Amino acid sequence: MKRNIISLGLLTACASLILATASCTKKDTPEPNNTQQPSGIEVRTITSLEANEKVYLNLTTGNTVAASELTSTNWDISFYAKDRNITVGVNSGDEGNGTAGAQLVATGFEDLKEAPESGYLPGKEATGDFLKWSSYTGANEPKHAVLPKPGMTIVIRTADGKYSKLQMVSLYQGNPNTSSAGFADLNTRPAFGYFTFRYATQTNGSRTF
Amino acid sequence: MQFQIKTCLGAIGLIACTLQGYGQLKDSLSSEYLETGTLEEIVTTATRTEQALKNVPMPVTVIKGTDIQRMGALRLNEVLAEQTGIQVIQDHGSGVQMQGLSTDYVLILIDGEPVIGRTKGNIDLTRLVVGNIDRIEIVKGPSSSLFGSEAMGGVINIITKKGGETLSGSLRARYRRYNTLDLSAEAGRQHRKLGWYVFGNRMSSDGYFAKGATSSITKTIAPFTGYTASGKLSYRFSPSLELIVNARFFNEDQHNRKQVEVNAASHLIREQTNRKDLSLTPTLYWTLAPGKRFQIRNYITSFRTRSLYEYQHNNEVYDDSYFSQFFNRSEIQYDHRFNTRHTTTLGVGNILEGVDATRYESSNTFNQFYGFAQHQWQLLQHINITGGFRYDKHNQYADRFSPKLAAGWNISRTWSIQASVAGGYKAPTFEQLLLNFTNPTVGYTVVGTNVAARAIRKLEEEGQIQQILIDPATIGAISAESSLAYNVGFKFQPGRRLLFQANLFRNNITDMIDFNTVAIKTNQGAIYSYFNRNKVFTQGVEVNTSLKLPYDLEVSAGLQYLDAKDAAVWNAVKAGKVYYRDDNNLDHKVVSSDYGGLYNRSRFTGNIKIHYSNTRYDFDIALRSVFRSRFGTGLDVNGNGILDDDREYASGYQLWNLSVRKFVKKLGLEAGVNNIFSVHTPYDPTTPGLNWYAGISYKFN
Numbered sequence: 037m038k039r040n041i042i043s044l045g046l047l048t049a050c051a052s053l054i055l056a057t058a059s060c061t062k063k064d065t066p067e068p069n070n071t072q073q074p075s076g077i078e079v080r081t082i083t084s085l086e087a088n089e090k091v092y093l094n095l096t097t098g099n100t101v102a103a104s105e106l107t108s109t110n111w112d113i114s115f116y117a118k119d120r121n122i123t124v125g126v127n128s129g130d131e132g133n134g135t136a137g138a139q140l141v142a143t144g145f146e147d148l149k150e151a152p153e154s155g156y157l158p159g160k161e162a163t164g165d166f167l168k169w170s171s172y173t174g175a176n177e178p179k180h181a182v183l184p185k186p187g188m189t190i191v192i193r194t195a196d197g198k199y200s201k202l203q204m205v206s207l208y209q210g211n212p213n214t215s216s217a218g219f220a221d222l223n224t225r226p227a228f229g230y231f232t233f234r235y236a237t238q239t240n241g242s243r244t245f
Numbered sequence: 246m247q248f249q250i251k252t253c254l255g256a257i258g259l260i261a262c263t264l265q266g267y268g269q270l271k272d273s274l275s276s277e278y279l280e281t282g283t284l285e286e287i288v289t290t291a292t293r294t295e296q297a298l299k300n301v302p303m304p305v306t307v308i309k310g311t312d313i314q315r316m317g318a319l320r321l322n323e324v325l326a327e328q329t330g331i332q333v334i335q336d337h338g339s340g341v342q343m344q345g346l347s348t349d350y351v352l353i354l355i356d357g358e359p360v361i362g363r364t365k366g367n368i369d370l371t372r373l374v375v376g377n378i379d380r381i382e383i384v385k386g387p388s389s390s391l392f393g394s395e396a397m398g399g400v401i402n403i404i405t406k407k408g409g410e411t412l413s414g415s416l417r418a419r420y421r422r423y424n425t426l427d428l429s430a431e432a433g434r435q436h437r438k439l440g441w442y443v444f445g446n447r448m449s450s451d452g453y454f455a456k457g458a459t460s461s462i463t464k465t466i467a468p469f470t471g472y473t474a475s476g477k478l479s480y481r482f483s484p485s486l487e488l489i490v491n492a493r494f495f496n497e498d499q500h501n502r503k504q505v506e507v508n509a510a511s512h513l514i515r516e517q518t519n520r521k522d523l524s525l526t527p528t529l530y531w532t533l534a535p536g537k538r539f540q541i542r543n544y545i546t547s548f549r550t551r552s553l554y555e556y557q558h559n560n561e562v563y564d565d566s567y568f569s570q571f572f573n574r575s576e577i578q579y580d581h582r583f584n585t586r587h588t589t590t591l592g593v594g595n596i597l598e599g600v601d602a603t604r605y606e607s608s609n610t611f612n613q614f615y616g617f618a619q620h621q622w623q624l625l626q627h628i629n630i631t632g633g634f635r636y637d638k639h640n641q642y643a644d645r646f647s648p649k650l651a652a653g654w655n656i657s658r659t660w661s662i663q664a665s666v667a668g669g670y671k672a673p674t675f676e677q678l679l680l681n682f683t684n685p686t687v688g689y690t691v692v693g694t695n696v697a698a699r700a701i702r703k704l705e706e707e708g709q710i711q712q713i714l715i716d717p718a719t720i721g722a723i724s725a726e727s728s729l730a731y732n733v734g735f736k737f738q739p740g741r742r743l744l745f746q747a748n749l750f751r752n753n754i755t756d757m758i759d760f761n762t763v764a765i766k767t768n769q770g771a772i773y774s775y776f777n778r779n780k781v782f783t784q785g786v787e788v789n790t791s792l793k794l795p796y797d798l799e800v801s802a803g804l805q806y807l808d809a810k811d812a813a814v815w816n817a818v819k820a821g822k823v824y825y826r827d828d829n830n831l832d833h834k835v836v837s838s839d840y841g842g843l844y845n846r847s848r849f850t851g852n853i854k855i856h857y858s859n860t861r862y863d864f865d866i867a868l869r870s871v872f873r874s875r876f877g878t879g880l881d882v883n884g885n886g887i888l889d890d891d892r893e894y895a896s897g898y899q900l901w902n903l904s905v906r907k908f909v910k911k912l913g914l915e916a917g918v919n920n921i922f923s924v925h926t927p928y929d930p931t932t933p934g935l936n937w938y939a940g941i942s943y944k945f946n
Contacts, residue, residue, distance in 0.1 A: 142822065143822075144824045144832045144833065144834055145831070145832060146833075147821070147834065171884075176879075176880075176881060177880055177881075177882075183826070183884050184826075184830070184884070185884065185885075186824035186825050186826045186832040186833075186883070186884045186885050187822070187823065187824025187832055187834075187885070203831070203832065205829075205830045205831060206830045211829065211830055213828045213829070213830075214826075214830065214882075214884070215828065215882035215883065215892065232830070234831070
């Protein structure tokens with residue numbers, strides 16, 4: 037129990053250290069790695085998305101949106117990871133002009149068969165604070181790592197009223213195995229600040245996946 | 246005749262009988278039990294009155310002094326490590342786990358009085374030498390109805406020796422690997438009115454680096470020199486009035502080195518740690534009439550530690566901390582034997598306790614009153630019912646009521662069964678009540694429930710609080726952790742050679758104390774305090790069997806199966822709400838059979854012992870083995886914070902110990918090897934590689 041105290045306390049002190057290891061590398065382009073849900077809905081995976089500058093994604097088309105369209109409703113979710121700031125937001129509230137919403141549901145990605153009817157929050161209210169959907173390991177192995185919580189799914193109502201579910205898979209470059217020795221060693225741990233996630237969007241407008 | 250024996254017992258005093266020594270008691274009682282053909286073992290801990298072991302309807306184990314001598318043990322952890330249902334664990338010293346409850350929930354007594362001085366909840370068993378022990382009584386399951394706080398997982402009562410009929414004593418020297426030297430001497434005599442017993446021990450060791458230790462600077466076991474002195478004085482003013490005074494002193498110095506990083510430079514630090522305890526217990530036994538007796542006692546004890554860390558290069562102080570505790574218990578117990586069937590025990594007491602430490606705001610005093618009552622009813626010749634309760638009123642936390650009901654039935658000479666239900670509790674620790682600690686490098690703050698409201702208000706006035714998450718005014722109503730436990734056991738003894746015993750147990754623990762974030766400071770550091778939150782259960786079965794073979798060979802074996810789980814986690818796992826991440830970081834549901842429960846609990850633990858004693862050539866051999874199956878280390882490899890992955894376990898292990906003794910008249914020679922196969926586990930630094938020893942003793946009488 038004490039370890040949680042230490043972990044959260046160390047978070048402030050060490051976040052800069054972790055992020056310092058996130059050196060600049062060649063920008064990875066999102067590589068879709070597609071599978072299907074049992075219902076036939078396509079599951080797309082984005083690996084090692086770099087977001088030193090905010091990246092805006094349309095969950096229906098799977099395309100990122102150009103800077104010129106930021107005020108439009110052509111995007112649903114945004115990702116940002118630089119220095120100590122890691123935020124995920126949706127196109128509404130203080131994040132965009134749309135009416136998208138998001139909420140965290142404590143169910144695994146594949147087990148989540150239906151999006152909640154209500155409870156969607158605008159902008160960064162549901163997902164802005166990354167510690168809501170990930171945890172900091174602090175002094176526990178692997179030390180000083182930020183790992184997405186298992187069984188936590190982000191459910192999004194898109195800017196055009198469809199429903200999408202998203203699981204954050206990793207925040208490290210190349211989606212490394214976090215129980216490996218290479219990850220445990222801070223000298224060989226891959227760079228932090230790269231989003232790997234999978235998502236599935238129900239395009240027919242219903243809430244079932 | 247029977248009545249006279251009872252009278253004698255009454256006159257000597259219930260606990261006094263035990264203090265007076267087992268031998269004498271056996272003599273006075275043997276006639277009563279002659280018909281059974283064996284000497285009955287008498288125990289005092291389970292009912293706070295002396296009772297034949299067979300009539301105590303609770304799980305009680307007795308470790309005899311002769312067994313302790315035979316195994317060549319130096320300190321209490323070595324003795325307890327070989328007992329079924331007791332797992333010695335390492336957590337700020339050697340502690341015990343009983344029925345799956347950790348060391349915080351086990352009460353250690355010396356002659357019925359609690360040993361104080363817990364570090365992170367643990368009483369380090371290496372503080373207790375074994376040379377002055379007559380026997381150890383272990384009661385498993387809660388005994389809070391008699392002993393109050395901490396008697397939740399069980400009670401271990403060390404009964405010390407007393408003087409013999411003639412002047413007698415012994416000298417003993419033993420030498421172990423790592424330059425470990427243990428010297429002890431004892432002497433005592435019981436005159437007609439005056440009795441005395443003195444014991445002294447010096448133990449020192451160079452310590453060692455455990456195999457596979459990561460540090461070559463900090464020894465795993467620090468070099469130490471420790472002294473223990475204890476004594477007992479008794480005086481019988483009249484047949485109805487006797488005074489017994491017990492005293493104990495322990496002092497130990499440890500030293501070690503460690504490396505620290507200060508301002509990005511590496512420094513060697515010299516550590517010096519001292520710990521000492523001191524206690525004095527006068528007890529007056531006053532018999533009004535046969536079977537009606539008062540025990541008036543006052544136990545005063547103190548425990549102190551001091552740790553001084555200095556830079557090796559310039560002797561400047563790096564850290565200097567202390568912990569000091571005193572404890573005074575005044576108690577009156579009255580036993581009333583109505584007839585051979587009914588005995589009532591009543592008691593009242595007061596505990597005054599003080600603690601002062603580097604991390605506490607100021608010195609603190611606690612006051613506690615309690616009363617207890619117990620009735621033992623011999624319903625039929627072979628059925629015994631014992632019921633009782635204790636009420637504790639403490640000035641720092643809510644009142645406690647701890648009941649107990651137990652029944653035993655000796656169906657025949659071969660079969661007996663027993664069952665009990667009891668409540669146990671454990672008071673909040675000093676830390677949980679008093680701590681006011683801010684980590685200077687990281688900036689978080691932990692406040693005990695007593696000081697929380699005031700400490701947070703002060704920080705608020707200083708403008709250090711950014712956000713309050715839980716109203717500090719609501720903190721402070723912390724309750725003791727409590728349990729309800731069930732034990733059902735049976736004994737099967739066909740003849741004198743074979744004994745088979747089993748006990749099933751279940752402990753439901755509620756209100757376990759855990760911390761939570763109360764507020765966030767402007768420096769982003771959190772403020773934590775303590776709350777009653779968790780529910781835990783432990784259940785299992787303990788089985789013991791022993792068999793006496795021809796040629797003075799005796800074989801015994803014990804096994805415990807344990808299932809210990811966090812109730813909230815277990816319910817969530819069963820409901821399919823707990824997930825883990827695989828090696829590709831994708832999440833999957835945890836299957837309920839994968840949940841391994843609480844950390845550091847082995848599903849199976851046990852022991853095998855083979856004893857051979859040769860009366861013709863006066864030597865004996867004892868070969869013992871203890872094992873435990875795999876256990877969770879606290880490591881989390883799959884992101885869910887629970888024990889559910891094979892990689893989160895440490896492997897089980899098995900240790901073998903051998904000891905041999907040979908007696909030549911009054912001279913005794915002994916030698917042995919502990920951990921014969923040099924088994925190593927990083928989770929128990931007290932098992933270095935193979936550890937041999939040799940010793941010599943001289944007895945006089």
